[in-house]
Amino acid sequence: MIADLRTALGLADHPLDVHVITRWSIEGVVAERFRHGRVFLLGDAAHRHPPTGGLGLNSAIQDAANLAWKLAAVLHGHAAEGLLDTYEPERRPVTARNVERSVENALNHLVAGEAVGITPDAGADANWRRIRRLWSGLPEDEAHARQVRRLIASQSMEFDEHNIEYGYTYTSTAVVPDGTAVPANPDPIRIYQPAARPGHPLPHAWLDAPDGRRLSVHDLVRPGCFLLITGEDGQAWCKAAATLPTSVPVDAVRLGHLDGDFLDPRSAWTRNRGHDRGGAVLVRPDRFIAWRAHTASPTPEQDLTAALDQILGTGSSKGPADDQD
Known part of the structure; x- marks a missing residue:
């Protein structure tokens, strides 16, 4: 030796x-x-x-x-x-x-x-x-x-195992499924396919701020806060997020190519969000997608409250984990 x-x-x-x-x-x-x-x-x-x-x-x-x-x-x-x-x-x-x-x-x-x-x-x-x-x-x-x-x-x-490093997904009661299938991937090891689907990591997209700064959509997620990201016509979702009867902090922003609180100049977010101009996604504090609405809703506050109740375990329904000692 x-x-x-x-x-x-x-x-x-x-x-x-x-x-x-x-x-x-x-x-x-x-x-x-x-x-x-x-x-x-x-x-x-x-x-x-x-x-x-x-x-x-x-x-x-x-x-x-x-x-x-x-x-x-x-x-x-x-x-x-x-x-x-x-x-x-x-x-x-x-x-x-x-x-x-x-x-x-x-x-x-x-x-x-x-x-x-x-x-x-x-x-x-x-x-x-x-x-x-x-x-x-x-x-x-x-x-x-x-x-x-x-x-x-x-x-x-x-x-180059990009999908292993960043493409992993979560399945639990802290994720609300939206009924969509997992995107097909020809190489689940090397190829990462961004998607704002519940359980997936928040896809990166460069945004333009009102003051001219360029920032990532990840920068909008504050520590300990949920983030509601809506389309250009998501004003009702944003209003509902501001009046939720829950104690958990929820920020809300509208993102679009030509209109919104932040602009999506390359349509990177629009390409991956998976909903229309009136839809929305809810991002957890760890930057994973927790819930998604594909379009506008007549009851946005009720929908958001139900989603947060399931994610946080504060609703009346019991998940599998509630039966464990």
């Missing part, structure tokens, strides 16, 4: 003392439960996996983002305690998929290395000869080089 350290670090005769030697194994572990009573697991306490793909910190941050607003809503009296039961069904499937992808990414590295033919025991000269076969241009190396290039190209599933 000391000889390897000297070689790797170039320390020559510098004195070294080894205090502890630990072993690391490629493994994927997900906790069976993310909540037990008043105890919640997140980050490395809830899931452990190889670093390939960089999904560990992504998972941990989104665990915290998911749980923090729910804890705040319950502690401030805006939500029933049952809202906390939605943390596990939302986050555990997402982190389990991240763990699976991380292990697959790690194994893919091993397969690509084996295809090149590099081994620790072969020695530097032999390994360099095998590497040079990839660009030798010799007919006898053509099939080998093609196979290695194909395996290396497959690592785009690690380096």
Whole structure:
């Protein structure tokens, strides 16, 4: 071990003392439960996996983002305690998929290395000869080089897994389905398809503010607040949001290409919102879509109140989590 350290670090005769030697194994572990009573697991306490793909910190941050607003809503009296039961069904499937992808990414590295033919025991000269076969241009190396290039190209599933990093969705009582199907995706790993569908992350869109600033639609979501985004003709929704008989804070804005509190100059939001000029979407404080109305409603205040009651667990209906101890 000391000889390897000297070689790797170039320390020559510098004195070294080894205090502890630990072993690391490629493994994927997900906790069976993310909540037990008043105890919640997140980050490395809830899931452990190889670093390939960089999904560990992504998972941990989104665990915290998911749980923090729910804890705040319950502690401030805006939500029933049952809202906390939605943390596990939302986050555990997402982190389990991240763990699976991380292990697959790690194994893919091993397969690509084996295809090149590099081994620790072969020695530097032999390994360099095998590497040079990839660009030798010799007919006898053509099939080998093609196979290695194909395996290396497959690592785009690690380096471009955009739908894993941002396209994950939530299903729980804190999301109100709107009856639409999940958008078809030809590559559910590499291709992220933005959609303002309940359970999906809020799609990004650049907006123009009245004072000339450019900002993302994400910047409109204030900490601890819901955001109601309506179309150009959503004045009734905005008025209803201002008079809701609930204690939870709800901001409301109209977005449109030519009219609204903020303008959508590239129609990016209009393309992904999934409703007409009179419709609306409700965004949770963690920037996930909680509810969507495809068009205007004759009873906007009643509809918004019903949606928030389900999301926050303050309504009369019971969700699956309410029956758990």
